[in-house]
Amino acid sequence: MTERTPGFATLAVHAGAQPDPTTGARATPIYQTTSFVFDDVDHAASLFGLQTFGNIYTRIGNPTNAVLEERVAALEGGTAGLAVASGHAAQVVVMHVLMKPGDEFVASKKLYGGSINQFNHSFKNFGWNVVWADPDDIGTFERGITPKTKAIFIESIANPGGVITDIEAISAIAKRAGVPLIVDNTLATPYLCKPIEHGADVVVHSLTKFLGGHGNSIGGLIVDAGTFNWSREGRYPMLSQPRPEYNGIVLHETFGNFAFAIACRVLSLRDMGPALSPFNAFLILTGIETLPLRMARHCENTQAVAEWLAKHRKVAWVSYPGLPGDRYHNLAKKYAPNGAGAVFTFGLKGGYETGVKLVSNVKLFSHLANIGDTRSLIIHPASTTHKQLSDEQKTQAGAGPDVVRVSIGIEDKADIIGDLDQALEAA
Amino acid sequence: MSHDSYPDAYIRGILNTVKTIAMVGISPKDNRPSYFAFKYLLDRGYNMIPVNPGQAGHEILGRKVYARLGDIPEPIDMVDVFRAAQYAPQIVAEALALKPRPQVIWMQLGVRNDEAAATAEAGGLKVVMNRCPKIEYGRLSSEISWMGVNSRTLTAKRANIFGRGVQRMSLARTTMTGGTTIDSAAAKSKGA
CATH class of the missing domain: 3.90.1150.10 (Aspartate Aminotransferase, domain 1)
Structure with a gap:
C-alpha cells in the first residue's frame, strides 16, 4: 500500500474533523453546552482522573474546540493543541505551566506591542520576570540566560515592522540553556512558516488574526511540538512531579510527548479559566479551511x-x-x-x-x-x-x-x- | 519490519485482532501509567491479564494477578511489556515458550530493545516498540482527538460508537491511508 501524507491544504480542510458519529453532520457541529453526561460513576471517575479520553466541562475541553486544536496542531506539525480565549490567554497559560514567582524568561524586544505590555507589567505581578533581548543581535539572548531562566519567547514575523527572527539560531541557544523555545507564529501562520521545523518547542497563536482571518472572533491556541524533555532536570515541576490535584499523577510520564498540551489544559486552563467559546471555535475553523x-x-x-x-x-x-x-x-x-x-x-x-x-x-x-x-x-x-x-x-x-x-x-x-x-x- | 515508524494499518490490524492481553509490569497504584492503560483497554473490551510477581495472587481492577506469563491458564494474544528495555529479552523468551504462542509482543512508549524484537520476529511474532496501546487505540478510534491531540488520521467517514455509553469509540472505521503512529519525537520523550 502506498503511503500518502496529506498536504497542507487537505489538512486545513480536514484535520481533526469528521462526520458527527451520531447524526452524520458533515460540518463540525457547534457543541454549545457547558457540560457532558457521564455513562456511570466509574466513567466520571476515569475522566476526572485523566485515565480516559473524553469531555467533562467546556472550560476544560469541548468537541468543537478539540477539532480546532487538532487542526492547528496538524498544520504546525505538533503533537497536540489547546484552544483558549485569546492570544494573550495562550501566553498566560503557557507561562503559568513553566514559571514560578522569581523565575525569568528571555524575550525578543521586537514583539507585538500587546505582548510587550503583558510581559512588562501584568506578568510582573505574578513574579514572572522578562529579560529583553534583541533579535538583531542574537548574542543578547545568550547573555540574557541565567539559572532562573525557564523559557525563550520570540515571534516568527513580528508585528508591525515585519521583523523576521532567526528561529534556528535562537533555538540553538535555547537547547544549550536547556529551556523550551516558544514562538508566536500569529503573523506568519503555518502556511508561511512552521517554527517547529526550525526548533520551536511550543508555538502560540492569536487565532484572531490570519488563522480565523475574517475579523469576527477572538481566540488563541497553544501547540506542543512534543520535542522538549520536561523531566531532565526537574525544572518544570508541573510536568515532572506528582500532581496533588490529580492523585499524584506525573503528567510527563503519563502523556509523553503531548504532556505539555495536557498540562496547559488540566492545570492551567482548568484553574485560570480562559476557555474559548465553541461558537468562536466554529467560526475560526471555517476560516482555517481557506487559510x-x-x-x-x-x-x-x-x-x-x-x-x-x-x-x-x-x-x-x-x-x-x-x-x-x-x-x-x-x-x-x-x-x-x-x-x-x-x-x-x-x-x-x-x-x-x-x-x-x-x-x-x-x-x-x-x-x-x-x-x-x-x-x-x-x-x-x-x-x-x-x-x-x-x-x-x-x-x-x-x-x-x-x-x-x-x-x-x-x-x-x-x-x-x-x-x-x-x-x-x-x- | 522497521521499528522507527509503523503504518496505521499495522497497528490497527493488531489492535483489531488481539483479544487477550497480558500486561507484564502493571502497577497496582491507580496513578501509574500502566494502571491507566490497563483500565482503559479493559474498558474497551480486551480481556486484560495483569502480570506482576510482587502482586501475584492479588487482584488489580478485579483481575487476578499472575507472577509470570507461564502461570496464565489461558491462551494470550499479546504481551504488553511495561518493564525497562533490559527485561525485554527475558519476557520475549517466556512468551516464545508459551503454547500456543502469543501473536504480538508490544513494548511500551519509551521501551525499545531491537535484540528482543528480532528474537520475537524470528519466532513468528509481530512486534511493536516504543508505543502505548492506549494512545494508539485513542488515536485510531479518534477518542484522543477530544484532548486536542494530533491523531495524524484523516477521514470523511464517521466514527463508530463502541458498545455502551456515549464517550467510547470503536476501532472499526476507515481513515485515509498514510498515517503513521506518533513520530520519532516520541522516542525522545518518555511516557505511556
Whole structure:
C-alpha cells in the first residue's frame, strides 16, 4: 500500500474533523453546552482522573474546540493543541505551566506591542520576570540566560515592522540553556512558516488574526511540538512531579510527548479559566479551511502594494521583508519563502500631519487597530495606539510620527492600490 | 519490519485482532501509567491479564494477578511489556515458550530493545516498540482527538460508537491511508 501524507491544504480542510458519529453532520457541529453526561460513576471517575479520553466541562475541553486544536496542531506539525480565549490567554497559560514567582524568561524586544505590555507589567505581578533581548543581535539572548531562566519567547514575523527572527539560531541557544523555545507564529501562520521545523518547542497563536482571518472572533491556541524533555532536570515541576490535584499523577510520564498540551489544559486552563467559546471555535475553523488560499492572496497583494509604495513620491521608506534590499529579506527567504506576510509599515515624508490625513482619506481601507482580516486595514500608530508615548518612545517602538501600518486584505489589488493612491494624493 | 515508524494499518490490524492481553509490569497504584492503560483497554473490551510477581495472587481492577506469563491458564494474544528495555529479552523468551504462542509482543512508549524484537520476529511474532496501546487505540478510534491531540488520521467517514455509553469509540472505521503512529519525537520523550 502506498503511503500518502496529506498536504497542507487537505489538512486545513480536514484535520481533526469528521462526520458527527451520531447524526452524520458533515460540518463540525457547534457543541454549545457547558457540560457532558457521564455513562456511570466509574466513567466520571476515569475522566476526572485523566485515565480516559473524553469531555467533562467546556472550560476544560469541548468537541468543537478539540477539532480546532487538532487542526492547528496538524498544520504546525505538533503533537497536540489547546484552544483558549485569546492570544494573550495562550501566553498566560503557557507561562503559568513553566514559571514560578522569581523565575525569568528571555524575550525578543521586537514583539507585538500587546505582548510587550503583558510581559512588562501584568506578568510582573505574578513574579514572572522578562529579560529583553534583541533579535538583531542574537548574542543578547545568550547573555540574557541565567539559572532562573525557564523559557525563550520570540515571534516568527513580528508585528508591525515585519521583523523576521532567526528561529534556528535562537533555538540553538535555547537547547544549550536547556529551556523550551516558544514562538508566536500569529503573523506568519503555518502556511508561511512552521517554527517547529526550525526548533520551536511550543508555538502560540492569536487565532484572531490570519488563522480565523475574517475579523469576527477572538481566540488563541497553544501547540506542543512534543520535542522538549520536561523531566531532565526537574525544572518544570508541573510536568515532572506528582500532581496533588490529580492523585499524584506525573503528567510527563503519563502523556509523553503531548504532556505539555495536557498540562496547559488540566492545570492551567482548568484553574485560570480562559476557555474559548465553541461558537468562536466554529467560526475560526471555517476560516482555517481557506487559510492557504487567503494567505497566498494576502501575500501577492502585499508584495504589489509594498512595491508600489516604495516608488511613491510621498513615501520615505517601506519596511517589508518581501522587498529586495530590506534588512530582513534574506531571513524572509529562509523562513517564509512563500511570502513575507501581509502586515508592514511605511514612512511618510510629510510626517505626523500627512499620516493623520491619510487614514482619514481612505475609503476602502478600514481605520482600526486589528490586523489579519480579509479587509485591508490601516492605522497611524502615533495618533492612536501609541499616542500616550513620548516622541522618543514612539520611535523606539517603531511608531514614529511618520509611520503608517497596513494589513493588506484579499480584495483586488488594483482597488487597494487605487485607494491608497487617492488618499495619498489628497494628504 | 522497521521499528522507527509503523503504518496505521499495522497497528490497527493488531489492535483489531488481539483479544487477550497480558500486561507484564502493571502497577497496582491507580496513578501509574500502566494502571491507566490497563483500565482503559479493559474498558474497551480486551480481556486484560495483569502480570506482576510482587502482586501475584492479588487482584488489580478485579483481575487476578499472575507472577509470570507461564502461570496464565489461558491462551494470550499479546504481551504488553511495561518493564525497562533490559527485561525485554527475558519476557520475549517466556512468551516464545508459551503454547500456543502469543501473536504480538508490544513494548511500551519509551521501551525499545531491537535484540528482543528480532528474537520475537524470528519466532513468528509481530512486534511493536516504543508505543502505548492506549494512545494508539485513542488515536485510531479518534477518542484522543477530544484532548486536542494530533491523531495524524484523516477521514470523511464517521466514527463508530463502541458498545455502551456515549464517550467510547470503536476501532472499526476507515481513515485515509498514510498515517503513521506518533513520530520519532516520541522516542525522545518518555511516557505511556
